[in-house]
Structure formats: C-alpha cells, structure tokens
Amino acid sequence: MYPWTKRSTFKVRDKFPGFNICCYRGRAQTVFFGMILMMMVLILYRIAASETESPKVTRDNKKLLALEKMKKRTMENINEVMEITQSFEHLAWQKEYEGKIISAAKKGLLGSHRLVGSYNSIKGDIPSKNWNKNIPLFNGQRIVHLDLKGAPPKVSYYQELFPIISSLGGTGLLIEYEDMFPYRHVDLTARNAYSKKDILRIIELASHNNLEVIPLIQTFGHLEFMLKLKKYKHLREVSQYPQVVCPSNNGTFNIIKDMLDDIITLHPSSSYIHIGCDEVYYLGECSKCVDMMLKERWTKKNLFLHHVSIIARYIKQKYPSLTVLTWDDEFRQLTLDELIASQISRLIEPVVWKYTPEIEAQLPFSLWDKYSKVFPAVWIASAFKGATGSDKYITDIYYHLENHRAWMRLVKTYSDSIVFKGIFLTGWQRYDHFAILCELLPVGLPSLAVNLAFLTLSNIDATGPSEKATSILKCENGVSLMGSGTSAHCTFPGSLIYDAAIRLYNLNSNMQRMMDDSSFKGWFTEYNIQMMFSSKSHVEQATADLDRYKMELLYIEKDVIAAMTDIYDSATISEWTSTFIKPLNTKLQKLWEAKEKILSKDDWPRRPLTPIFDRRPGL
Structure with missing residues (x-):
C-alpha cells in the first residue's frame, strides 16, 4: 500500500521541498497522477542536464543498456560461485569484477567476450574455495637445474646459493653430475670431481633449505664423457661419434647400471631420478642394433623404447620408491598407439622441454592430446640460461622471461586435460661435453631470480623483474637487469663475476x-x-x-x-x-x-x- 492512500496526512514537501500539499482519501487519485507528472518532469530535466555535460553518454545509451544487461548476466553467474562461500574476500572480488566491467565499457570494450561471458569462460578469474588474490602462476614443483658438466662451483658457493633459490620459490634441485661424480669406475670421473663427502654436503645444504635433490644421469645420448675414452669406444652406436651408446651391446647396460647404483646410493632421500634420454641422434645404425631389429622385427622406435624400458624397469625393481623421469623429445615422434602398446607410462614420467618463446606453436595441441591419453602426469622444462647460443657469456633475461610466460600460457590452456607436476628451470653450462662454456652460474643468477619469482606471481602479463627478485639480489636498479650491457648494481653472491x-x-x-x-x-x-x-x-x-x-x-x-x-x-x-x-x-x-x-x-x-x-x- 502506498503511503498517500492512508487517511492520515502525507506531506509531499518531505520529498519535494517547496510543495505543501495535504492529501485526503477522496483526492488520492488526483495526487497520484500529479506525482507521476512531476516525476516525468524531473527525469526530463536530468536527461537534459546529462546531455549538456556528457553528450557521449546519450549517444552511447544503447551501449549502457547493453552493459546493464551483461552486468546482470555476469553477476548471476558470479552468484553461482557465491553459493560456495559468502566470505568477505568473495564479496570484495565481486565488487572488483564489477569495476572491471564498468572500466572496460568506458574504453569501448562492451560486448567483448574477453570481459563478459558465461561462468565457464571466466572461471580462471574466479577464486577457489581457499581464495587468494596472489595465487601463483604455477602451483607445481619449481626445480632449478644445476649443470655440472662445465664450471662446477666450489661446495662453499652452494651455502650462499641455496637460500636464494629457496627464497625465490624454488622447491628442489636437478643436479646433472656428468663426470663430476665420484663413480666406482674412476676413469669416468673428472680429476676435479666432487668427492663423496662433497656430495653429502651438497645434499645436506639443500635439505637445510627445503630443496629436494633430483640427480640426473644420462643413460642413452649425451654420454660423451664416457664414450670419448678408449676403454669405452666399443660401446658407441656409431664408431666415429662418441655421443650415443649402443643399446644392443651387453656391456652398455652393465656400465649404466653401475653408474645408477653409485648415484642412487648417495641420494637415499631422493624421490626421483632423471635418466636423460634426449637427443639420441644415432640409433639403429651399428651391426648389433640392425641384427636386433631384424630378429625382433623392431623399428628404431621400438629399439629406443626397449632400452628406456630396461633402464627404468631396473630402477623400479631395485628402488621401488623412486619415480623415473626422462626428457620427452624422443617420445614426440611416437604415435598414441605406439606409446600405449609400450606401456612406458607405467615406468616413467616425461619432462617436456622447450626453451624458446614460441613453444605454443612448437608444442601443438596434438602433442598434449596424445600425452594426456598416455601419461597420468607430465613435467615441463624452461631455461633461465645457456639456451641462446653456445658461446654466450651474458644472459638475455628478457628472452628467458618470455619463454616462461609462454609456458604459463600453455599450462593454463591444457591444465584441464593434463596434470603438470612440476617445472624444471634449466641452466645449461655447455651445449654438450665438448662445447665451450656459456654463461656462468653467477652471471645467470639474475635471470634465475627474475624467472623463478615470476612463477610465484599471479599476473602472467607482469614485465620486468619483480620487487621480490630485485630485493633478494640486492639490486639498486632492478630495471637494468632486463637490458644487455647495463649493470643493476647488485650484491648477490658472485655479482662481481656478473x-x-x-x-x-x-x-x-x-x-x-x-x-x-x-x-x-x-x-x-x-x-x-x-x-x-x-x-x-x-x-x-x-x-x-x-x-x-x-x-x-x-x-x-x-x-x-x-x-x-x-x-x-x-x-x-x-x-x-x-x-x-x-x-x-x-x-x-x-x-x-x-x-x-x-x-x-x-x-x-x-x-x-x-x-x-x-x-x-x-x-
């Protein structure tokens, strides 16, 4: 019931100063129409004033009406999420999202599918039950690669380095020892290799900084440090190229088994071991391999899978608590049926690597669709140094940041269909055993800091070094980190080399x-x-x-x-x-x-x- 239909007096001046009208029951209808007329006059007056102040709003009146409709639809969708929880954070996020819609409308983005759409289209922006505005771009493990086949640091340097990695959001270390490990076969060990005591100290320092150590030992390609020696020449797949072992030679498995046992024994707390298996350039070329393929009616793909399976099965049987990782590049050329038939997913987890900013084109949908049907989970690998030229001695941080940004876009695209367990930030010290040194670890440390910190941010479009990275590196001018040939005046461990x-x-x-x-x-x-x-x-x-x-x-x-x-x-x-x-x-x-x-x-x-x-x- 409207107020002015009551018998008691209603004073219109309470709402409209200057009027003094008393309404009685018999005159209610007249007053009602009078009020409507006055309201129409007031509305026309405000429209005229609005047109004078902002003609654009009148011209875009249809857009504003569309905005209201879209805003209503969006808020209805948001209310679906509100049913999960009615926390203060959710209400704050709702207001923030409304503000984004209004702001976009003013910029001419009305109707953009990027802004307004169904709940499914905006679910990436909608907070989860444990909502946090600073949800990191990557929630999996963040593992830093230490390539020791060139310029191995003194153990004392790790005491300064590991706290930095941990503070930047790192959760572990992938240590590629190559010839820096004290193998039982002394001729495989470099003369300046770490001792067993050194290895245990490195693992201890990592543990103190909550960093899990994952050892990496090559078991197929990139075995130059072994095959270069006269003693192991007979294990080469191609006699003149000391890179790939012959998987059909009985001596191959024996020496690899010994190296694996040596490394695993000194890493009793590790949950993973990486067995390499990337860039197997020569395969099925020696007489032993040809005979094996003819006998078993295998292709070169079958030969590759057979060797990887033997190595992985040996580890799984002797060390059942270990998960075996391999680089994925040799799997990319295999069909879905070949991967399923090999049952390789029961033995290993692949690490998909790509170090350029164009990974979305280089690792297409078909690859991820195939992997999602074979592997319960995969790992990915980016690069923070050692991937822009075999003779580079300074690091292009911007290039590597774009590599990480591209990876995060890809993860967001495919995370509904495949589990990304972790990311390895690789930092190569040589392109292979025979190559010269590229960027030293202290020179690449600013790049590691920028990219590792980037993975902990919530904004994929963030440019330049974060405050977190520059603070941990103790840099006076963090912006200078992104430019080649400019010093940021930092004082991190090894900054004088940088x-x-x-x-x-x-x-x-x-x-x-x-x-x-x-x-x-x-x-x-x-x-x-x-x-x-x-x-x-x-x-x-x-x-x-x-x-x-x-x-x-x-x-x-x-x-x-x-x-x-x-x-x-x-x-x-x-x-x-x-x-x-x-x-x-x-x-x-x-x-x-x-x-x-x-x-x-x-x-x-x-x-x-x-x-x-x-x-x-x-x-």
Whole structure:
C-alpha cells in the first residue's frame, strides 16, 4: 500500500521541498497522477542536464543498456560461485569484477567476450574455495637445474646459493653430475670431481633449505664423457661419434647400471631420478642394433623404447620408491598407439622441454592430446640460461622471461586435460661435453631470480623483474637487469663475476662499433695493414680508442680472475679466460701493432702496390 492512500496526512514537501500539499482519501487519485507528472518532469530535466555535460553518454545509451544487461548476466553467474562461500574476500572480488566491467565499457570494450561471458569462460578469474588474490602462476614443483658438466662451483658457493633459490620459490634441485661424480669406475670421473663427502654436503645444504635433490644421469645420448675414452669406444652406436651408446651391446647396460647404483646410493632421500634420454641422434645404425631389429622385427622406435624400458624397469625393481623421469623429445615422434602398446607410462614420467618463446606453436595441441591419453602426469622444462647460443657469456633475461610466460600460457590452456607436476628451470653450462662454456652460474643468477619469482606471481602479463627478485639480489636498479650491457648494481653472491661479464660485453660492443666506423672500414682493413698503405689521419681516427680498450681488457681480466677465485677452481678460471679474454686480447694487440707500423710510415710507394714483405728496393 502506498503511503498517500492512508487517511492520515502525507506531506509531499518531505520529498519535494517547496510543495505543501495535504492529501485526503477522496483526492488520492488526483495526487497520484500529479506525482507521476512531476516525476516525468524531473527525469526530463536530468536527461537534459546529462546531455549538456556528457553528450557521449546519450549517444552511447544503447551501449549502457547493453552493459546493464551483461552486468546482470555476469553477476548471476558470479552468484553461482557465491553459493560456495559468502566470505568477505568473495564479496570484495565481486565488487572488483564489477569495476572491471564498468572500466572496460568506458574504453569501448562492451560486448567483448574477453570481459563478459558465461561462468565457464571466466572461471580462471574466479577464486577457489581457499581464495587468494596472489595465487601463483604455477602451483607445481619449481626445480632449478644445476649443470655440472662445465664450471662446477666450489661446495662453499652452494651455502650462499641455496637460500636464494629457496627464497625465490624454488622447491628442489636437478643436479646433472656428468663426470663430476665420484663413480666406482674412476676413469669416468673428472680429476676435479666432487668427492663423496662433497656430495653429502651438497645434499645436506639443500635439505637445510627445503630443496629436494633430483640427480640426473644420462643413460642413452649425451654420454660423451664416457664414450670419448678408449676403454669405452666399443660401446658407441656409431664408431666415429662418441655421443650415443649402443643399446644392443651387453656391456652398455652393465656400465649404466653401475653408474645408477653409485648415484642412487648417495641420494637415499631422493624421490626421483632423471635418466636423460634426449637427443639420441644415432640409433639403429651399428651391426648389433640392425641384427636386433631384424630378429625382433623392431623399428628404431621400438629399439629406443626397449632400452628406456630396461633402464627404468631396473630402477623400479631395485628402488621401488623412486619415480623415473626422462626428457620427452624422443617420445614426440611416437604415435598414441605406439606409446600405449609400450606401456612406458607405467615406468616413467616425461619432462617436456622447450626453451624458446614460441613453444605454443612448437608444442601443438596434438602433442598434449596424445600425452594426456598416455601419461597420468607430465613435467615441463624452461631455461633461465645457456639456451641462446653456445658461446654466450651474458644472459638475455628478457628472452628467458618470455619463454616462461609462454609456458604459463600453455599450462593454463591444457591444465584441464593434463596434470603438470612440476617445472624444471634449466641452466645449461655447455651445449654438450665438448662445447665451450656459456654463461656462468653467477652471471645467470639474475635471470634465475627474475624467472623463478615470476612463477610465484599471479599476473602472467607482469614485465620486468619483480620487487621480490630485485630485493633478494640486492639490486639498486632492478630495471637494468632486463637490458644487455647495463649493470643493476647488485650484491648477490658472485655479482662481481656478473659485473665483469657485462663490462666485457660492453667492450666487445664498443670494439665492433669501432670496426664498423667508416674510417676503420676505409683505411684500416687487412689490405691496408698488409700493404702498409693508408692515410695516417684516418688511421688515427679509426684507432683513437684502441689504447683505452687494451687497458680496459687488462682490468676486466684482473677483476674476473679475482672474483672467480672465490667460486671456481683454477681449471675453470683458465678455461673461461682462454675462451673469452685471451682471443680478444690477441686481436687488440694485433690491431695496436698494425696501427703503430702504419703511423710510423713517412713515405709511400707508387701503385700498383705489393705486400711490404715482398717489396724490392726502389719500388
């Protein structure tokens, strides 16, 4: 019942100042129509005022009506979630989402399927029962890879490194020992390998920082450290290439079994072991393998699966508590039927690896659809260093961040159909046993920090280093981490090596600019030097900074040796300086000597020219 239908007096001035009307029952109908008329006048007045202040709103009136309808539908969908819990956090999230809709409408995104849709289309934004605004991008295990087949750090460095990894959100370590492990077969062990005491200390330090250790030992390809030796030459699949073992040779399983037993024995608390099996480039080529395939009517795929199954089955039978992991690349070419028939899913869990930002195109839907029908769970592997060039000595953090971002997009796409158990952040130290060193671990540590911290964020579009990463690295200017050749002035363990590598990069860049200059290209070429024939003024211009570059390189060498001494042994220091500093020093010295010879000239011969060492008197 409306108020003005009552017998008692109702004063309209309570709602509309300036009026003083008393309504009695017999006049209720007249007053009712009068009120309607007044309301219409008021509405018309407000519309006119709104048009004066914001003509765009009137022109977009249809859009606003559509907004209200979509907002209503969206809130109805959200209310489905509200039935789960009516917590304060859910109410706050609902208001926040309404605000997003209004904001998007003002930006012209009305009707965008990215903003408004059914509950299923927005469920990625809807909080779970234990709602948290900072749900990390990746909830599985976050394992950091330590590649020890090049530049193995001193054990004391791990005491500083492991707390950083743990603070950044790491949950474990994948340690690839290669020849740095004290095997029973001493000839497999490098002369500067870790001792058993060292291994136990590394595991102890990891445990103190809540990091699970997963050992990795190659068992098929990438066995150069063994097959390079004369003693094991007969185990090669292809005699001239010491990379892949022959899976049909009886001696192969025996030596691999011994290495596995040695490693597993020293890692009694580990729940996983990684047996490699990636990049098996040579397979089914030796006479033993050909005979085996003919006898069993196998393809090369069957031969591969047979060897992996033997290794994995041995581990599962002798160490039943261990889960066996392998790299997945050789599985990608297998069909669904081949994978199912092999029953390989009962023996191993695959680690799907890809180190580029284009993984969504390189690892298509068909792969994940196949794996989801075979494996109960998979792991993935990104890279934080050692994947952009075999001779790189500084890390492109932006490139690796995009690799991790692409992985998180892919995980979000396929997480409804496949379980992603964990991610390995690989940090390669050599491309293989014979390759030179690439980025040292301290040089790649800022990249590890940025990318590991990124996985703990909730925003997949986050750019640049997080506050968490820069704080843990103790950097004055975190933004500079993303740029090549710029120092962020950090003080993390090994930061002096990182600084020296950046200085070396800048020196190389400056030298390249010098050699690209017109005066250098036109008057200080190999021909000019050979003939000792050039314009002294142009040579002086071309080599004006040469003396400064020589001095800078001497300072870099001195500083990097001092910094590396605390973390690496003399063999690693010698290899790094021989690879990256001595060749540059030789180049600078040759240019300096050529410059001095040309500038010492005071007269020049007639053309045609002959080399200075072939010139006869009088020419």
